[in-house]
Every structure is written in C-alpha cells, then in structure tokens.
Amino acid sequence: MFRYSLSRILLFSITLWLLSIFTFALNYWYPGDPLTNMSGVVGEMTTAYQQESINRAMDSTIFRQYGQYIAHLVEGNWGISLSTQEPVFTAMRHHLGASLELIILGSAVAIVLGLPLGTYAALRQRQWQDKLIMTLSLSTYSIPVFWFAQLAILLFAIQLGWSPIAGQIHPLYAIETQTGSILLDIILSDVEYRGAAFINALQHLWLPTLVVALIPLTMLIRMIRSAVLDTLQLNHIKAARVRGLSDTTILFKHVLPTAIQPVLREAGLQFSVLVTNIIIVEVVFNWPGLGGWLVKSIFERDYPVLQGGLLCLAMLILVANFTIDLLHAWRYPQTRDVIDAD
Amino acid sequence: MQTKSNIFYQFRAPSPRQLIWRQFNDNPIVVTAYYVLAIIMLAMLFAPILAPYSPEQQFNDAISLPPAWHPEGEMRFVFGTDDLGRDILSRVLYGARYSLGYPLLATIIAAVIGITIGAWAGMSRGVQSSTLTHFLDVVLSIPSLLLALVIVAILGPTLHTVMIAITLVLIPQFIHSVHNAFYTERSKEYVIASKLNGCSRNYLLRRVIFPNITSVVVIQFTYALSTAILDIAALGFLGLGVQAPAPEWGTMLARSMEHMYLSPWSMLLPGVALFMTVLTINILGDSLHRAIQQQDR
Numbered sequence: 001m002f003r004y005s006l007s008r009i010l011l012f013s014i015t016l017w018l019l020s021i022f023t024f025a026l027n028y029w030y031p032g033d034p035l036t037n038m039s040g041v042v043g044e045m046t047t048a049y050q051q052e053s054i055n056r057a058m059d060s061t062i063f064r065q066y067g068q069y070i071a072h073l074v075e076g077n078w079g080i081s082l083s084t085q086e087p088v089f090t091a092m093r094h095h096l097g098a099s100l101e102l103i104i105l106g107s108a109v110a111i112v113l114g115l116p117l118g119t120y121a122a123l124r125q126r127q128w129q130d131k132l133i134m135t136l137s138l139s140t141y142s143i144p145v146f147w148f149a150q151l152a153i154l155l156f157a158i159q160l161g162w163s164p165i166a167g168q169i170h171p172l173y174a175i176e177t178q179t180g181s182i183l184l185d186i187i188l189s190d191v192e193y194r195g196a197a198f199i200n201a202l203q204h205l206w207l208p209t210l211v212v213a214l215i216p217l218t219m220l221i222r223m224i225r226s227a228v229l230d231t232l233q234l235n236h237i238k239a240a241r242v243r244g245l246s247d248t249t250i251l252f253k254h255v256l257p258t259a260i261q262p263v264l265r266e267a268g269l270q271f272s273v274l275v276t277n278i279i280i281v282e283v284v285f286n287w288p289g290l291g292g293w294l295v296k297s298i299f300e301r302d303y304p305v306l307q308g309g310l311l312c313l314a315m316l317i318l319v320a321n322f323t324i325d326l327l328h329a330w331r332y333p334q335t336r337d338v339i340d341a342d
Numbered sequence: 343m344q345t346k347s348n349i350f351y352q353f354r355a356p357s358p359r360q361l362i363w364r365q366f367n368d369n370p371i372v373v374t375a376y377y378v379l380a381i382i383m384l385a386m387l388f389a390p391i392l393a394p395y396s397p398e399q400q401f402n403d404a405i406s407l408p409p410a411w412h413p414e415g416e417m418r419f420v421f422g423t424d425d426l427g428r429d430i431l432s433r434v435l436y437g438a439r440y441s442l443g444y445p446l447l448a449t450i451i452a453a454v455i456g457i458t459i460g461a462w463a464g465m466s467r468g469v470q471s472s473t474l475t476h477f478l479d480v481v482l483s484i485p486s487l488l489l490a491l492v493i494v495a496i497l498g499p500t501l502h503t504v505m506i507a508i509t510l511v512l513i514p515q516f517i518h519s520v521h522n523a524f525y526t527e528r529s530k531e532y533v534i535a536s537k538l539n540g541c542s543r544n545y546l547l548r549r550v551i552f553p554n555i556t557s558v559v560v561i562q563f564t565y566a567l568s569t570a571i572l573d574i575a576a577l578g579f580l581g582l583g584v585q586a587p588a589p590e591w592g593t594m595l596a597r598s599m600e601h602m603y604l605s606p607w608s609m610l611l612p613g614v615a616l617f618m619t620v621l622t623i624n625i626l627g628d629s630l631h632r633a634i635q636q637q638d639r
Contacts, residue, residue: 011476014476015480018477018480019480026492026496029496030495031498135371138621138624138625138628139621141624142568142617142620142621142624143617144572144575144576144592144613144616144617144620145576146575146576146579146592146595146596147595147613147616147617150595150598150599150609150613151609151613153602154602154606154609158603158606269483272483272484272485273485275485275488276485276486276487276488276576279485279487279488279491280487280576280579280580283580294491295491295580295582298494298495298582299581299582303495306492306495310488310492313488314484314488317483317484317485318480321483
C-alpha cells in the first residue's frame with residue numbers, strides 16, 4: 001500500500017504540475033497582455049501595473065515568470081477579476097461551495113437510487129422489469145442535459161409550479177454568504193426565519209439536483225447491472241448457494257461487496273461527466289457555482305476568472321480521481337499488485 | 343447454413359460481417375434505430391429540397407405561431423414559428439448539417455489522426471509508451487466540454503474554432519483506446535508468429551493487428567460521434583459555439599429558453615431531433631458492441 005500510495009502521489013503531483021504549465025501557457029495564448037490576463041491589473045502606465053510587473057518578474061526569463069506564477073498561486077493570490085475587481089480566490093471559494101453542494105447532493109441521489117435499481121435489474125435479467133429499466137436508462141443517457149433541464153423547468157416550474165425557475169434562494173431571505181453552499185449558510189446564519197429560509201432553499205434545490213443526478217444515475221445502473229451479472233457467475237457465489245445460504249445473505253454478504261469493486265473504479269471516471277453536466281445545469285438554473293462563473297467569464301473575456309475556474313474544476317476532478325484510486329487500492333489489495341507490475 | 347447456389351449441398355460459415363448483420367436484424371429496436379438514423383441522414387443531405395422555406399426567411403405576419411395542431415396554428419407552418427417568424431421545421435432540417443454533419447466530419451478527422459498516433463504509440467515500448475499513457479490519462483480526466491470551452495476562449499466563438507476544438511478534444515480518446523487495444527493484441531501468439539515469419543512493421547500494423555481491433559475502433563467511433571454532437575450542441579447552447587443566424591439545434595434551444603413562457607413549442611422539435619439522433623447512435627453503438635462481443639466468444 002505504501003509503495004502504491006507513493007506512486008499515486010507522484011503521478012498526482014506530476015499531473016498538477018502539467019496542469020499549472022498549461023494554465024500558465026494559456027495566459028500567453030489568450031488575446032491581450034499576458035500580465036493583465038494573469039493578474040487582472042489593467043493599464044500599462046499605472047503604478048499598480050508596474051508593481052505587479054516587478055512582482056511577477058515579467059522582464060525576466062520565462063522560467064522565473066513561471067516560478068513567480070506558481071508562488072502567487074500557492075499564496076492564494078489568483079489575481080483580481082477584470083469585470084468585478086474582486087479577488088478571484090475569495091470569489092472562487094463561494095462558487096466552489098455552491099457547486100460542491102450540487103455535486104454531492106446529485107451523486108448522493110444517484111447512488112441511493114442507482115444501487116438498488118441496478119441490482120434489481122440484474123436479478124430480474126431478461127424479464128420485463130430488467131428490460132424496462134435498461135430501456136429507460138439508455139434513453140435518458142442520450143438526453144442532452146440542457147434540453148432535459150428545460151423540459152424539467154417547463155413541467156415542474158411553469159406548468160405545475162412546484163419549484164421556482166432559477167436561483168438558489170428567494171432574495172427576500174437575506175442570507176449572508178459564508179461557504180457558498182446555501183443549506184450550510186442558512187444553518188450557520190443566526191437569523192430568526194431560518195426554518196422558512198431552509199424550506200425555500202430546498203424548493204429551489206431539488207430540481208437542479210434531480211437534473212444533475214439523472215445521467216450519473218443511468219450510468220451507475222448500467223455499471224452495477226453488468227457487475228452484478230458478472231459476479232453471479234463466480235465460483236464463490238456457487239459455493240455459497242451450495243452451502244444453503246439464503247438469497248438475501250448471498251446478495252448482501254457475497255455478491256454486492258464483490259460487484260462494487262469494478263463499479264467504484266468506473267464511477268471515478270464518470271466524475272468528469274458529472275462535472276460537464278454541472279457546468280450546463282448551473283447556466284440553465286442560474287446557480288451561482290463554478291460552471292456558470294466560468295462560462296460568464298468567457299463571455300466577458302475575464303481571463304483571471306477563467307483561469308481560476310479552470311484550475312478549480314480540473315483540480316476537483318483530479319482530486320476526486322486520486323481519492324477514488326487510493327480508496328480502491330485500500331479496499332481491494334489485489335489491484336495494487338497489478339499497478340506495481342507495470 | 344445451407345445454400346443451394348450449387349448443385350451440391352454445402353455448409354458455408356457466414357462471414358463475420360454477416361453474423362453481425364444477423365444479430366442486428368434479430369432486435370426490432372435496433373432495426374428501428376437504424377432506419378431512423380438513415381432518415382435523419384437523408385433529411386440532412388436533402389434539406390434544401392425537403393424544407394418548405396429558407397431557414398432564415400422571416401414571416402412578419404406569423405411571429406411565434408404555435409404548431410399546426412394547436413387551434414391558433416396554421417397548416418403552412420407545421421411545427422410553428424419562432425420569435426422572429428422563422429419556420430421551425432425548415433430550421434431543424436437545415437440545422438442537421440451543423441448538429442450532425444459537422445460532428446461527423448470532426449469525428450472522422452479525429453479518428454484518422456488519433457488512430458495513426460495510437461497505432462504508432464501502441465507499437466512503441468518503454469518510457470515513450472508509459473509517458474504517453476499517463477499523459478493521456480490526465481487529458482482524458484478533464485471533461486471534453488471544459489477543454490473545448492478553453493479552446494473557444496482562446497480562438498473566439500465561430501464555426502471554425504468550434505470544429506477545431508471538438509476535433510482536438512476527440513483525438514486523445516481515439517489515441518487512448520487504440521493504444522490500449524494494440525497493447526493487448528501485441529503480445530498475442532498470432533502476432534508473434536507473423537513477426538517470426540519476418541513481416542515488416544508496416545504489414546504487422548495494417549494487415550495483422552488492425553483487423554483484430556476493428557471492434558474497438560467502431561465502438562470508439564460511435565462514442566466519439568455522440569460526444570461530438572452533444573458537445574457542439576452544448577457549446578451552441580451556451581452561446582459559445584455556432585453563432586446566431588445559423589440554425590444549429592443547441593443555439594435554437596438556447597433561444598427558445600428565453601421564450602419559455604410564451605412559446606414552449608419552439609424547444610420541442612430541436613430537442614427531439616437532438617435526442618433522437620444521439621439515441622439512435624447510442625443504440626447502434628451499443629448493439630454493435632454486443633454483437634461483436636458475442637462473436638468473440
């Protein structure tokens with residue numbers, strides 16, 4: 001495990017390094033002045049610009065510039081936004097909170113619904129229940145997420161009026177932003193209408209969560225179904241049957257723990273699909289998360305913000321993959337040897 | 343299978359292609375998907391003949407007209423008109439070029455480049471190969487839409503840049519799958535045997551290994567095509583893809599979103615078209631995958 005973790009950590013740091021080189025190079029590829037793109041300081045002749053130019057070693061070699069760039073990133077000095085003049089790093093923390101809220105709730109819904117549905121489909125293989133679940137999951141897998149979000153708004157928000165169209169909470173509830181995640185903010189705040197605000201936030205939250213959860217859910221159902229089917233063929237299940245164990249014991253003690261293993265690995269790869277959907281869903285629902293922030297920054301040519309959003313989203317995915325890799329190797333030791341062998 | 347083409351009865355084993363075709367024909371859903379996709383393709387090619395109006399023609403007397411089955415609808419605009427009085431059906435038919443034709447083109451270009459690099463990488467060994475694998479793992483872990491967004495931010499949103507972005511994003515996927523397939527095939531006995539026979543590297547690549555990895559290529563191709571369609575539509579939806587007057591399906595959906603209260607029908611047809619295209623491609627890819635898998639057994 002130690003060797004495995006070490007190799008993974010090494011790989012992870014190389015990846016981060018490549019990512020930082022990529023974002024550093026982007027500043028030179030974007031139209032406009034590299035220093036402005038990097039730091040958000042405008043105006044060639046101003047004192048602030050010249051100060052920043054010295055700080056970031058702009059008249060020195062490209063390697064010194066890169067070193068200064070990394071130093072600034074590590075210090076949390078990610079420049080200021082060109083459109084709002086706010087520091088990118090503090091703004092990013094709030095947007096990250098809002099995005100994480102959707103990601104965590106969405107994947108929780110996907111896991112809670114996907115695990116039983118996938119298992120059920122596998123146990124009813126080739127019967128109508130299985131066919132129904134698989135057809136539904138294949139067709140929902142093909143729905144463009146923005147169209148699905150529109151249909152959901154049209155049905156639930158406009159026709160039925162069960163939820164508001166967009167946003168995080170009604171602006172009447174003046175909740176101070178601390179973490180960015182609206183539910184946490186309400187719990188942390190000390191206003192007396194906390195209960196009402198919480199209910200209002202939930203009304204805003206449930207629709208985007210369901211839309212976000214849909215595609216990971218269908219993926220998960222398919223993965224779990226095939227994993228359970230593969231596991232049912234294995235010898236130790238046959239042995240358990242021969243010993244006369246009941247169906248539920250076999251399912252929960254023998255089938256599921258084995259079937260989860262390949263699913264865990266693939267689910268890590270599916271995380272990037274989830275992030276793609278988050279970007280679009282946040283734009284449709286006007287959710288103040290990283291995705292909407294990033295897309296808005298492209299429109300406004302706000303390069304410091306674009307860099308912040310890109311770094312943050314990419315790091316989120318890399319950290320998630322890294323964690324799942326380690327978790328996988330910790331729970332299932334046989335995978336460590338395979339990687340060690342290469 | 344017995345055939346009577348000869349006076350002698352003889353057993354003829356069906357070719358792999360015939361086997362796959364038979365597997366296809368067994369499933370009515372797959373056959374339907376096949377024909378639906380064929381119809382969409384034909385509609386794309388013959389849009390100028392089929393479409394009743396030009397996609398950019400505006401009818402001032404028919405702004406935001408509902409579809410024909412609605413009491414206020416008119417028969418000349420079967421699926422209604424949008425907020426500028428343009429016929430939605432004509433726009434969707436012409437839009438197939440942007441939403442299906444261009445992704446197809448991008449996928450083909452990406453496939454040619456990606457398979458070449460992947461095959462070359464699959465034949466190389468050692469540091470070269472492992473560096474590439476790790477590097478590709480990194481690139482692939484970042485979602486294709488995010489990469490495309492960054493490329494569009496550098497080059498600006500036009501049709502050309504979107505095409506470049508989508509092609510560039512798809513190439514690593516092809517390299518990855520082809521590289522992995524080559525890697526596993528390379529150490530099999532039949533490859534070693536032909537190597538011992540003194541086949542050149544080029545012959546080994548084209549005639550020995552490549553026919554055995556077609557399944558991987560085909561599956562990757564359908565997967566990449568549906569990714570390309572969805573990504574181009576998503577970029578259009580975000581306003582960063584194909585620009586306004588062009589009748590791209592994603593752009594049309596973005597526009598319909600602003601008029602959701604007044605004219606909800608304007609998002610019906612582009613969405614259905616997009617959904618049907620991606621669904622049929624996914625079903626075909628899925629069943630192709632299953633047919634090839636069954637054959638391998």
